[in-house]
Amino acid sequence: MSTQHAPAGLEPGSFRDPESRVFYAGDDVFRALSPDGLSDFEALEATGLLDGERVVPTERADGSANVAGFLVHEPAAILRHERIPFVSYPYEWTFSMLKDAALLQLDLLLAALEHDMVLKDSTPYNVQFKGAHPTFVDVGSFERLREGEPWVGYRQFCMLYLYPLLLQSAKDVPFQPWLRGSIDGIRPSEIRPLMNFRDRFRKGVFTNVILHAKLEARYADKPQQVKDEVKRVFKKELFVANVRKMRKLVQRLDWNPPQGVWTAYGERNSYTDDDARRKDEFVREVAKSREWKLVWDIGANNGRYSRIAAEGAKTVIAVDADQGPVELLYRDLREEGNEQILPLTMNLADPSPGLGWRGLERKSMPDRGKPDLVLALALVHHVAISANVPVKEFIDWLASLGSALVIEFPTREDPMVKKLLAPKRDGLHPDYELDYFERTLKEAFEVERSERLESGTRVLYFARPKR
């Protein structure tokens, strides 16, 4: 008999598809399947699509948990999935990450179609990144193709993949706030007014935006007639042709960070060579002092310290508010085949909240897995001065994560701090002082080591939480 894990916890973000539901037991990720869901899974197994690197490793685990009541129909099977080290969302990805997820989605759909199967939806929330490697996690999305069925996920693909990519590629408007603002993405009627006369001639815009929005308005109140007509004329060849066309279109979409970002990516400002070397060593020593499971490098910029941290850690999350350097970091990591460092873009002063139904479908970062080490290098002055977060508030937040900390404090004499303070009224930010910072840090943390860098304007600390 197999072991029973109890109690099993349902994933609050997995309820839209009635045929399958994700739940957790212990450290494992499971999926309960309905009888129909099981038939689809068996068909999927026979295609060999599960054997590659594109879909999350999955095995049958029937009887390993009590799943009664998880689905409307009595569950017929249980699957176990390999756990993704850290869950991330499309509104934390850079342009190329969303594009790669879109291409993975389309490639899997084309491969499935060869076996008379389809993906029943097209949401980027079904893709997760292991480092820079996109993995499709919703095995329950594969189903057998029904005759006369169009690409059901086409509209969702437009709303959550194509339009966000188009917005950034054609308009240079970051898509992340739009995806964070709406869990279903951008509607055809919403992207339509953003396209000007010239944009109509961009590849794919006329069909997928202008015509799409027009047809949606015209046929909104005739769902039954449309369904019957579509079933009469729709052929698998049309389906395949449409998906191929979409793949070509997505492949052509492009976005590049501004020139300044490229220049800054290779070097880091306001450090003498000796400072950089000593800072590297400080971080390396901490990284190698033990086996860290999850490191958050907040304010990661070009990922220099994420890479050093990765020398002694299993998984590193490299977060920065600026999409530019994160995009370049992702491209490099992708090139290297790195599955250890996950680059994300997010503003720490306005972090990802809980979203969706009950505010639980998408979680805040700490709710997705607390780190055991945080790197906050060249960051506190941005948070305290640019975002006006009191120094004590910032330290308290770091302490609430319960993790060890490497933090760098640039003093008021530091050129970067001077630059941030320059536009502000004299006497503002009285809490931004080395003495006050140290006192506050020592209230919440046990400081194990500190080092003043050669230039004298930057101090590094390694601290452990008191609680």
Next chain:
Amino acid sequence: MTTVLAYLDPGSGSMILQIIAGGVAAVAVTAKLYWNRLLKFLHIKKDEPETPEADQARSTDAA
């Protein structure tokens, strides 16, 4: 006949669009097929097997 069942609303306009967009593709495939035949007839191009895709795309009748 099975009905189209999906937990996701495919959107009426979105379905019509796929027929129009796909229809354009089907016409293109058919045109290419006849173009190739013409080239072959004129001995400009050598024989090569026809793609099954093109044959199927020509028939637009309902199942």
